[in-house]
Amino acid sequence: MSQRPLSLRLALCCALLVPATAAWAQAPAAQSPPPVSTGDIVRPMLPAQLEDFSAYVDGARKTFDVPGIAVAIVKDGHVVLEQGFGLREIGKAAPVDARTLFAIASNTKAFTAAALQQLAGQGKLKMDDRVIDHLPWFRMSDPYVTHEMRIRDLLAHRSGLSLGAGDLLYWPPTSYSTKEVVERLAHVPIKNGFRSGYAYDNILFAVATLVIEQASGQSYADYVREHLFKPVGMDESLVDMTYLKPGMDVATGHAKADFKDLKPVPPMAWLNDPGAGGIYSSVHDMAKWMAVQLAGGVLPTTGADGKPARLFSEDSQREMWSVLTPIKVGKPPVPELAPLVPNFSGYGESWFLSDYLGRKLVWHTGGWPGMVSRVTLVPELKLGVVVLTNAESGAAFNAVTYRVLDAYLNPDHKTDWVAAYDKAVKKSEAKADDSMAKHEAARDKRSKPSLALAKYAGTYRDPWYGDVIVSHENGKLRLRFSKTAQLVGTMTLWQHDTFTVRWDDRTLNADAFITFSLDVDGHVSEVRMQPISPMTDFSFDFQDLRMVPVADKPDTDKH
DSSP, rough: OOOOOOHHHHHHHOOOOOOOOOOOOOOOOOOOOOOOTTTTTOOOOGGGGGGHHHHHHHHHHOOOOOOOOEEEEEEEEEEEEEEEBBSSSTTOOOBBOOTTEOOOGGGGGHHHHHHHHHHHHHHHHOOOBBBBHHHHTTSSSHHHHHHHTTTTGGGOSSSSOTTTTTGTTSSSSSSSOOOHHHHGGSSSOOSSOSSSSSSOOHHHHHHHHHHHHHHHHSSSHHHHHHIIHHHHHHHTTTSSSOOOOOOEEEOOOEEEEETEEEEOOOOOOOOTTTHHHEEEOHHHHHHHHHHHHHTTTEEEOOTTTTSESSOOOOOHHHHHTTEEEEEOOOOOOOOOGGGOOOOOOOOOOSSSSEETEEEEEEEEEEEEHHHHHEEEEEETTEEEEEEEESSSSSSHHHHHHHHHHHHHOOOOOOHHHHHHHHHHHHHHHHHHHHHHHHHHHHOOOOOOOSGGGGGGGEEEEEETTTTEEEEEETTEEEEEEETTTOEEEEEEEEEEEEEEEEEEESSOOOOEHHHHHEEETSSSEEEEEEEESSOOOOOOGGGGGOOOEEEOOOOOOOO
C-alpha cells in the first residue's frame, strides 16, 4: 500500500521534526542552579559541558518557537537539575518552572506497561494471556488476530494495524466511551501481518486500559494514582486534564495555525483512551519516575520487612526493556544528524530501545495538541533526562536531550544540535511545500463537479468511525464528524468530484481532500478522504475511512 509521509508524532518518535519559525517576547532565562544540600544529600554538579545550558535551551526555544521548556536530569539516583525556561503561555508573564504541569502524552504508555506488569506480579494476569481471556467480547477485524492477541502485544505496536489506525475514534476528542472505542476496533482494517512489523498505534492501549480495570477492579485513573503515582511520590501528577484546577501551575499548549502563526490551543482529555497518553506531569515528578526506572523498580522507601520497597520486579523491567518489535533503522534527514543514527532500533513494552555512542537508550516521546516531550534513560550510566515543551517541535526536545547525553557520554566534543535540527526542519518544510506544489500542478482548475452541490449532501457511514455528515448550507457544503466536535469545516471544490475541507479550528493543521465516487446512475456510492499536507499528524487517519451513504439516521450500531 502507499503510505503518506511522516507526520508530527511519528516524526517525533523517529527523531525527525516539525517546522517552527516565529518569535515572540520571552521571559528572562533562569540560571542553572548551584549544588543544593538537602539534608545529607548534595545535588551533584552539572558537567562542564552544561555550564551554558540555560543559554543553550533558550537558543533552542527561540530557534524552534517554543514558549516554554522544562528539563530534569537524574544521575546515580540524584537529581542533577530540574528547571523551567520561558513562558507557560505566550503573551502572559507566568514562567515555566520545575513544577509546571505538561501533557506528557505517549510517555503515559510506560505507566500503562508498569501497571500491567504489577498486576502480573500479583498473579492477576499473565503478560502472555490472551486478551479474550480477560475481555471475552474483544474483537479485531481478523479472527486469528483476535484469538492470538496477547496482553504483551497490546504494548508492542506489532498487531498488523496500520500507522495510527483508529485514532479518529478519540483524536480530536470524541463522545465515544473507552468500551465503545474498543468495540469499534472490530471494524478497523488490519493492513499488515500480525507480529510481522512495526506500526505505531494508540487504540490497543485503550484495550490495555480495560484489561487493567478488569484485573484490578479499579478505574485506570484510580489504579495509576494509588499504585504508581503514590509510591513513586508523584504528588503533582494528574491522570488527565479534567483534574486541572484554576490557578494550577500548568503550561498551555501552542500550535501553528495553518502551519504559520503560533497560537494557544485548548487542553485535550483522552477520557476514552487514557492509557495511551492522558497523564499530565512536571519534570519534578518525572525525575522521580526516571529514578525508580533507573533503580530497576526499587522505590526510595522500605517495606514492612525493612527491605527496599519495589514498584515492580527486576524481571518485569527486563521484559519492558527487551525488544519485542524490531524497527528499521533509517537514514538521517541531513548529514549533520548522522551521529544519531543507531546501530539497532526496536520497541519493547511501551519503550523505544536503541543505542547512542555505544550505550543502550531506553526512551519515548509524546505528542499532543500543542505539547511534545521526550524521556530518555541510559541504564548503564544511571542517567535520565526528561524534556517537556508547550509547542509542537520535536526538534527542540531532541536538541536539548542530545546536548545532555553528550555531556555525559561524549564530554570532549560539543555539538550544536540546535543548528543540526534547524537544518533538518527547513528541509522538512521544503518537502511539504513541494508536495502541495505537485497537487496544484496536477489540478484541473476548469473542471466542474458532476452533481449540483446539494446532491453531495447526506449522511455517510464508516464501519469503524460511524457517521460523517455533509450538509448544504447557504450555497456551501459543510462537513461534520458526528462524534468529534472539533471536526467541522467548509468544503470547497478542488477538481471534478474532489473537494477540500478546511476545518473551522485552524490549529488542527489537518485539512483534507474528500472525494466522492459515483455509481452508474450518478449517485454517490463511496466517499474517501486523505490529508492534504504530509505534515498533518498521523492520528488524523482519514485515509482509512470507507464512507457510504445511509439513510439520515444516527449510527446506533454498538458492534
